Amino acid sequence: MIYQIDSIYRKLFSCFGPQHWWPAKSRFEVMVGAILTQNTNWSNVETAINNLRKKKLLDAGKLYRLPQRKLAPLIKSAGYYNIKAKRLKEFLRFLFKSYQGNLRKMSLVDTQLLRRQLLCVNGIGPETADSILLYALGKPVFVVDAYTKRIFSRHRLIREDVDYHELQDLCARNLTKDVKLFNEFHALLVKLGKDFCRKNKPRCDICPLR
DNA sequence: GACCAGGCACATC
DNA sequence: GATGTGCATGGT
Numbered sequence: 472m473i474y475q476i477d478s479i480y481r482k483l484f485s486c487f488g489p490q491h492w493w494p495a496k497s498r499f500e501v502m503v504g505a506i507l508t509q510n511t512n513w514s515n516v517e518t519a520i521n522n523l524r525k526k527k528l529l530d531a532g533k534l535y536r537l538p539q540r541k542l543a544p545l546i547k548s549a550g551y552y553n554i555k556a557k558r559l560k561e562f563l564r565f566l567f568k569s570y571q572g573n574l575r576k577m578s579l580v581d582t583q584l585l586r587r588q589l590l591c592v593n594g595i596g597p598e599t600a601d602s603i604l605l606y607a608l609g610k611p612v613f614v615v616d617a618y619t620k621r622i623f624s625r626h627r628l629i630r631e632d633v634d635y636h637e638l639q640d641l642c643a644r645n646l647t648k649d650v651k652l653f654n655e656f657h658a659l660l661v662k663l664g665k666d667f668c669r670k671n672k673p674r675c676d677i678c679p680l681r
Numbered sequence: 682g683a684c685c686a687g688g689c690a691c692a693t694c
Numbered sequence: 695g696a697t698g699t700g701c702a703t704g705g706t
Contacts, residue, residue, distance in 0.1 A: 509688040515704055516687090550686085550703040558689085596689050616687050661687055670685060672706090 475628065476645040479680065480652070483659040486679045490658035493606035495520075498574050499531050501607035505599050506558050507549040518548035531572045535563040558594025565592045574607075582610045597635045605657070611650045613643045614657045618664025625668060626680060 494513075495501045500520065507516045522545050523529050528537060543556035563572075569588065570577040577585065582604060589600035597615070604610040615638050624631045629638060646652060667678040675681065 505687090508686090510686065510701090511688085511703075512686040512705070514686095515702095518704085548703060551688090551701045552703080554689085554701055594689070598688065602687080614687085618687070657687085664687085672685090 476642060480646070480656050480659070482680060483663055484655065487659055487662050489655060490662055492654055492658035493602075495606075497529070498578075498607040500529055502562070502603050503529065503534075503559065505602040505606070506562060506594065507546060507555055509551070509555070509558075509599060511550050516549050519546040522546070522548070531563065531566060531574070534559065535567055535572060554594070561593050562595060565589075578608045582612065585610075586612070597639075601639075605650065605653055609650050611648045611653055613639050613646070613653050615639045615642070616657070616661070618668060619657070619660050621670070622660055622664055622668050622680075625673070625675065 493501045493504065494517075495504055503523070504516055504520060507519055520529070523534075526545065528534055528545070534542070539556045539560050542559060543552050546552050546555055546559075549555060565588070566572055566574075566577065580588075585608075586600055586604060589595050589603060590597065595603075601612045601614040604612040605614055615635055619642075620629070620631075620633060620638060623629045623638065624633070629641070642656075646656070663678070663680070667674045
């Protein structure tokens, strides 16, 4: 199995090259994007983030002080905007209560402890927590998402109903524990997913993994 | 107009 | 513990 997962990575990298993830200008922007992109097309998230940028609100302190009812309309394009405004505020409350809004302080905490803390925040599930850990804080955590599951199950490497942590463990066990590798692999899986492995428009006949 | 997108929480059985 | 449902915009 080690050979298989590793060879998928090499194949994808040789096909698509580096993906330069996460597409954001700061660690805080990654965290905001991780929440906004839940079950949502990235281009809709970009519009919302650019909205916040224009208003100079891509700042932990400013967003922390901004009332939820004022935040919601600004992120409308990302969909589920009421629930996401609430989730962002929950996350900011955690960030300020536990780390005084200081991302450097947050990044010094033990990875597994921090992961458990993030999962306690209402609105942050495993994928969002892991995206924050890997892409914002540079921790070696493998991120699983809908594309990862779909690609691996269509290639008959896993059962269709595999659990998040089961798949995460499988990947982590079969790869070198390396931030750059985890970063690039997940980004490449999303790239492959978008281009060849969409839900009802699979282009499996021309999938480069075949 | 239907379907989909880089999830998650909560209700109900 | 499994299964279903609400949340919502913008692109194809």
